[in-house]
Amino acid sequence: MNILVTTGTGAEYQFERLLNIIDELCEEKVINSQQLVVQSTDRYKAKNYEIKDMMPQNEFDEIMKKADLIITHAGTGTVTKALKYSKKVIMFPRRAMYNEHMDDHQLDLCELFCNLNYAILATDKNELTEAIKTIDNFVPERFVSQNIKINQIVKDFIEK
Known part of the structure; x- marks a missing residue:
């Protein structure tokens, strides 16, 4: 299973908790590091996989299209793009209590999407491990971007 992990671009806040868990899951063979791409601007030094810094958008999109699973910090842009590509998504939000973000808006977004x-x-780690192990059984709802709906409403109005 090809997996893309992305932690976002927030250099002000580190997300080592997720990166460390991914390291542990590679070591425990829950994740095959040979089928893993991790994009992060964090300073974390991985033991079991390579971290790619920010990559050009077209390269990122191609990797996302090839991925079977996206594990993401809950950034709106990444999540909606993954859903538009009909990808299975595990949202792992940054949390204020771990000083990973200023507030818990990512958790709020996760709850909405989930x-x-x-x-x-x-x-x-336990929830992420279980989610990865059972991801084949997860059948997500088909995502329709609100932008598409708004564009259609405007188009329908103009055509009247």
């Missing part, structure tokens, strides 16, 4: 069955929420 309650609509677009993605799976994981907040710790």
Whole structure:
């Protein structure tokens, strides 16, 4: 299974918790590091995989299209793009209590997307491990961007 992990671009806040868990899951053979791409601007030094810094958008998009699973910090842009590509998504939000962000808006976003069955929420190693092991059984709802709906409403109005 090809996996893309992305932690976002927030250089002010590090997300070593997720990167460390990914390291442990590679070591435990839950994740095959040979089928893993991790994009992060964090200072974390991985033991079991290579971290790619920010890459050109077209390269990132190609990797995302080839991935079977996206594990992401809950950034809106990454999540909606993954869903538009019909990818299975595990959302692992940055948390204020770990000083990974200024507030818990990412958790709020996760709850919204997960309650609509677009993605799976994981907040710790056990939940992430279980989500990865059972991802084949997860059938997400088909995502339709609100932008597309708005564009269609405008188009329909103009054509009247």
